[in-house]
Amino acid sequence: MTDKLTLDEVAKRAGVSRTTASRVLNDGPNVRPEVRERVLRVIAETGYRPHPVAQSLASQQSHVIGLVLPRRTEALFNDPYFPRLTQGIAQACNDHDYTLALFMMQCEADEQKFYPRISRKGLLDGIVIQVGQIGDDLIARLLESDVPTVVAGRPLNQPNANYIDVDNIAGAHTAVTHLLHLGHKRIGAITGEMRTTAALDRYAGYCKALQEHDLPVDETLVCEGYFTEIGGYEAMRRLLPHKPDAIFSASDAMSLGALRAIHEAGLTVPHDIAVVSFDDLPPATIARPQLTTIHQPVHAFGVKAVEMLLDVIKNGPTPPRRVIMETELVIRESCGSTQSKT
Amino acid sequence: MTDKLTLDEVAKRAGVSRTTASRVLNDGPNVRPEVRERVLRVIAETGYRPHPVAQSLASQQSHVIGLVLPRRTEALFNDPYFPRLTQGIAQACNDHDYTLALFMMQCEADEQKFYPRISRKGLLDGIVIQVGQIGDDLIARLLESDVPTVVAGRPLNQPNANYIDVDNIAGAHTAVTHLLHLGHKRIGAITGEMRTTAALDRYAGYCKALQEHDLPVDETLVCEGYFTEIGGYEAMRRLLPHKPDAIFSASDAMSLGALRAIHEAGLTVPHDIAVVSFDDLPPATIARPQLTTIHQPVHAFGVKAVEMLLDVIKNGPTPPRRVIMETELVIRESCGSTQSKT
DNA sequence: CACAGTTTTGGAAGCGCTTCCAATCACTAC
DNA sequence: GTAGTGATTGGAAGCGCTTCCAAAACTGTG
Structure with missing residues (x-):
């Protein structure tokens, strides 16, 4: 017991x-079977557990995967989205016996620092x-x-x-179509940062739905927010003078601000203005009135992302998974x- | 370039x-200096980076620390507290060149699974x-x-x-004393789960402040919530019939529900009921009216926790740090x- | 009972690095 | 010129495991 408990020691005690x-x-x-039994007993008796780092080195795989959140995303950690996503990813890691390493970049310096560490196989x-x-x-660099x-x-x-994504275009399209079916004509949009593909895609879905109903996209009814409560609040304030009768807001957090x-x-929802949101995270049910919203399966999304990754690890990067x-x-x-009117 | 890039290879090329x-x-x-220079040049030219796992094995330290979030805490990932804490911890890890591994237990099974993995040095x-x-x-098991x-x-x-903690007792005491100085007599408390020391301590601070002003602790004015918006909402509903003129709510999320x-x-804050909260996280400024609240330095808390840990790693566990x-x-x-009236 | 075929076993070579220690070297002081 | 000092260097032994490969021990067959 006083000796360091290595596999050698276990082997010796089991006589193999x-x-x-x-x-x-x-x-x-x-x-x-009897030999296996014997070794197993020694392991149980001694409480031996293998040294994970030694295993990693010898087997050339660490059983660790990294979750990388680029800078600026971290600001969004206020949004319940990332915690939820992280939870899904963590869950999947547990289930598959992987350890999760978290890399949150807070500034460019972090990025420089991380890149060597994460891109290095090992x-x-x-x-x-x-x-x-x-x-x-x-x-792009990581993919190289x-x-x-x-x-x-x-x-x-x-x-x-x-990559894995939710169908943002279809989701936004469904949301806006719902408003159209309810008879709304002046449907505004609070889009979220246009420097993200999620915002772009949701905006595209919004435009598509309008066009299908032969309505023009009125630029004065579209406002970019920051995917936060404040962002939604400010966007809505800019939209109000243009008298929308409905709003498509690209995230629940922003919807809270819009409300x-x-x-x-002095207006009421839904009487004066109808609101349809995106996410279906806790804010959706906390809001008054509760939000009609596009549910996205965040937890399952995280789980699936990990499973895809494990597939890539196991079977190689080709063909690309979508x-x-x-x-x-x-x-x-x-x-x-x-x-539902759909 | 075709050879595997190991330290041996670098040494050979640098002639050392x-x-x-x-x-x-x-x-x-x-x-x-000239030798160092030469090796450094080879490293730069080849883009060599050491294999972290090999370094860990040889040096007997991994430069990885774990953040363990016990089960049930994960439910609180809705609360902005944990994301914020995680951010602070991640930041500190970056700054000290440590990698952060995240262990979120979602069920008891996870706990069983994790324990061997995290308690094993390596x-x-x-x-x-x-x-x-x-x-x-x-x-307790981890400490063993x-x-x-x-x-x-x-x-x-x-x-x-x-361990590291915020001064929950003093914080709650300050909050309630503030209410007392404003002339409130029937001060209710929404405590958060009493199975946590944070809730217990904040409740203790509440009691202490009342007692200092010779007021009894009225059990009908104290209600346990669940550290969530819903929890605060439900607790407040139970408190309202007892006509408190002020509320000390143990977290911002709960305060939102209380509001x-x-x-x-049909009552207004602060006119009919004053509310003082705890946390000073984003909900505090989103709420209307904005919350008077006890600010706790969550980010700094995370940073400090990591720094304490590094100190323990470096200098051993004695004496215990507080x-x-x-x-x-x-x-x-x-x-x-x-x-402020204080 | 010998032989080919199959399991089961252990020796030994790594995995890529750190680090102890002895050897070498360049100086200074005598 | 030589012993003594400290700075520099490299050989070699690990760190604790996996895995290749050959040897040993079985199995069943003719």
Whole structure:
């Protein structure tokens, strides 16, 4: 017991070679049942546990994957989205016996510092990286390295990237179509930062729905927010003078702000202005009125991202994987309808 | 270039031994400047980066620390507190060139699975663990293992634990004293789960302030919530019939719910009921009226936790470290006073 | 009972690095 | 010119595991 407890020691006590002990440890074949039994007993008795780092070095895989959140995303950690996503990813890691390493870049310096560490094969078996703003080249650089990578969210101009995303266009389209079916004509949009593909895609879905109903996209009814409560509030204040009769807001957090601005203006939702949102995270049910919103399966999204990554790790990067997850309209109170019209 | 790029290879190209190359890599002493220069050039030219796992194995330290969030805490990931804390911890890790591994337990099974992995020296150089509910024995077990550990939050009955906490008692005391100075007599409390030391301590501060003003603690004015918006809402609904003229709510998220319940009852804040909160996270400024609240330095808390841990790693566990961080009353609108009375 | 074929086993070579220690070297002081 | 000093260097032994490969021990067959 006083000796360092290594596999050698276990093997010695069980009267076998280290090789055999290793086989038992890894459920390898070609070990006589009674021998396996004996080794197992020694392991149990001594409480031996293998040294994970030694295993990593010898087997050339660490069983660790990294979650990389580019800078600026971190500001969004206020949004319940990232915590939820992280939870899904963590869960999947547990379930598959992987350890999760978290890389939150807070500034450019972090990025410089991280890149060597994560792109070097060894520490990480693979990476899930959240898309950041358009123009970030971290993803591109990562894809050049030989570390298996899955992008969460649609990256721009990365034909070979493995990525997973929700169907933002379809989701926004459904949301706005719902408003149109309810008879709204002057539908405004609070878009979220246009430097993200999520905002762009949701905006595209908004435009598509309007066009299908032969309505023009009125630029004065479109306002960019910052995916936060304040962002939604400020955007809504700028939109109010243009008298929209409905609003499509690209995130629940922004919707909260929008509601606040609307109430401050003495108007009520959904009577004066209907609101349809995107996310279906806790703010949606906390808001008064509760938000009709596009549900996106954030937790499942995280789980799936990890599973994709493990697939890439196991079976190589070709062909590139694409997964688009469906969203769903959840009818609550902020549109005045309690029945889906689609 | 086609060869695997190891330190051996670098050494060979620079015409030195691997030992010397290693010295250069680690800024070791006793290398002639010109030799160092030469090795450095080869490293730059080849883009060599050391294999972190090999370094860990040889040096017996991984430069990885773990953040452990016990189960049930994960439910609180909706609260902005944990994301913020995580951010602080991540930041500090970056700054000190440590990698952060995240262990979020979602169920008991996770706990069983994690324990062997994290308590085994090797993967982790140390652990920051968030206190969970009273009765969780994970912390106790972890403290028995020889992995350096710092507890975030006050653990119960762990005399030797290194821990860091905010001064919850003093904070709550300040909050309630503020209400008392404003002339309130029937001050209610929404406490948060009493199975956490944070809730217990804040409640203790509440009681202490009342007692100092010779007021009894009226049990009908105290209600346990769940540290969420809904929790605060429900607690407030139960409190309203007892006609409090002020409320001390143990978290901003709960305060949001309390405000909602108060407004639904047709009362206004601060006119009919004053509210003082705890946390000073984003909900505090989003709320209408904005919350007068006890600011706790969450980010700095995370940073400090990591720094304590690094200290323990470096200098050993004795003597046990204790850090209590100060809180601060932030006066906003929900108490009717725009001036501090303390 | 010998032989080919299959399991089971252990020796030994790594994985890529750190670090102890002894050897070498360049000086200074005598 | 030589012993003594400290700075520099490299050989070699690990760190604790996996895995290749050859040897040993079985199995069944003719």
